[in-house]
Amino acid sequence: MVSAITSVVSEAFTRVVGEPPARGAKTTPADVGSWNSLAHVQLVFEIEQALGIRLPDDILVTRTTVGALIEAAEAAVSAS
Amino acid sequence: MNSDAPELIAALRSTAEPGMWWRAATEVERFPEAFTSYVRRTVRVRVLATWSSDLLTRLLPAAGVAAGIGLEVTQAPYGQVEQELLDASSATRREPPDYVLLVPNADDLALGTLGERNPEEVVSGAVQRWSRLWEAARSAHIRVCQHLFTPPAGDPFGVAALQFPESPSAVVAQVNARLRASADVVLVDCERLAAEHGLRNWRDDRYWFAARQAVALTALPALARATAAALAADQGLSRRCVVVDLDNTLWDGVVGEDGIDGVGLTASPRGEAFAAFQGHLLMLHRRGVALAVATKNDPGLARRAIAEVPGMRLRPEHLAAVVADWRPKSEQLREVAARLSLGLDSLAFADDNPAERLEVRRALPQVDVIDLPASPSDYVAALAGRPTLEPGRLTLADRQRNASYVGLRAAAELRERSASLDDFLADLAMVASVRPVDVALLPRVTQLLHKTNQFNLTTRRRTSQEVAALAADPRWVCLSLSLRDRLADHGIVGVGFTALRGDEAVVDTLLLSCRVIGRTAERLLLRELGRAAAERGCRTLVGCYRATDRNALVAELYPQLGFASDGPADGEQRYILPLSALDQLAAPHIASDATRQDASDRPDERTAQW
16 A cells, blocks of 8 residues: 555655656666756655654655655654 | 747746746757747846856847846856956956946855954955956956855854954955945846845855855845846836726725725735835835826726825826726737836736736736735735846936826827927927936936937947047037926936047937927927037938838938938948038927036946047
8 A cells, every 4th residue: 555655755756747757666767867956855855744743854865765755754754 | 849838937026936948048048049039138148156057048049038128148267357357368358248247256255264364354355356447348348247246144243243343254244335335337246136035045055165155055046036137127128017906906905896996005914015015115106116006997986086096105296197998908918018118028017906907918028027915915925036226327307207207298288288299389388408428328318329219310329438449539429418397307308429530520329218209399409419520521311221120210310401412331221411501401390408417418427438
């Protein structure tokens, strides 16, 4: 089952980057060319807005996998 | 193809909600053709920023469409401001845009090191830096749109910061104050904008440290909207008339049911909200925006109510037109536009009734329809941020215009009474003054070159620098015409330029403000241009007409004035009149007042000598 947070993140991803995360949580910037640093800033913003959370500062500068974004969002939601 | 364009435009004009703005930005990028009917003019803008402004740049075209201006935006690499403006081989200088958008941020001022520096030096250094860039743009014939600085949300001097010249807030305020005072540029006052938005929400430091994003993503729509509005206003595209309904818009209730004393503004808190809205409209009026009424009411009752409802702040003399009958609002608005000689795209319309708004939005998409919210306490806010109502550079003429519109109404009534046009014109007792364009007239003349569409023979939009250069050139004659009559002083309402080329004096520019069309002032202006040309040895006056989608009104002007057709050339129709026949351009109903140096002709703006 896909968690609500996972779908928020992948919807935000699709909207900002212009295509869905091809390999789900394992998707990396190498898989999706338009996931550049600018799109990443917008993506973090959209996730924060949609979930009403604040992600850790280092998330803004580290683009690893979509899964890392989901985990950070889940941690922020359960801490709030 | 996108059918949501009208809804998106309405939303862009009334909210700054980021989700909606990004959706709109994407739509404008993907389907530009769906929005072209909202664009009245297109300009090229190059963004030179000291922060990572890519996201702002992406929002600008959508913001432009909402304000009625097409923005073709390119962006220089981050931080390349001096390099782009001072180096003649830069991309900006090689292909000069119409505007450079200068986007600084408070970190340029190194506010963190203020403790070690003289604050006055920091301020003057910053003012020097940006003024020098303005100068560089000016000499490259590029107009400047400058964002001002925003103070930091947290200041070590706390709430008292502005009392300490060495505080970051005071330094920012000083820099802004001096830039405002010396500006002959388009300003976007980010200090005021951020205050409206809330300083703590204006910038998110995480995004600054991580991505050099100096304005929070939630605040970017407001910034884009203000920027586009300032550019549109500079191009003369702001709405010139706000048309309002009466019942439940200007007062509390329905006058036809509740009676004149029943809708008063003094009896209740709701009444006060309507009075505050009227106060806001009155300020717009003082700023030069015409006000008019379109109401489904008995005409006699409507007029009486406007004069007699207790607590009214708007008086009959503030209203340039009152249309009261039972026709659809769209027809009433057409009549307002016709009476004021304005295009429908010069009107904004505010009505509390959603059905009336929908009818107008469908029938007249050119009109900016303002959705008044449910509570009258929110009416002011609905008008206040409207990008279509941004003031451009105000000249005294803007403030005079309203006196002139009211004079226009009186003139229309006079015309109905006068038996013939000749009687009417004679009755107006018009006095004109034709003067060479000089430094004091420059702002108003430039404004007319940018705003005039209908009575404009060639529609050449020139910058004030270009006009200044022509006015100083002995091969050119550049004249302005001001007109007053017994009903109103219209100020400067006509401009004519001729280029002297051997035997020929070519009328390069001839325009009249729509307020004085039909008064024969063009004859006077042409005659004076002709006289000046004859004095310098010319023999023929050459008139040119370049068709646009707005100036069909004057397509036949020259033949009507007795010029002979000389065929097409360079996309224009040419007409000629021997200067020996100049006397046929008499304007018997306009007296000349060549010596008049009325203060009312002087735009109240700071201008440079040349």
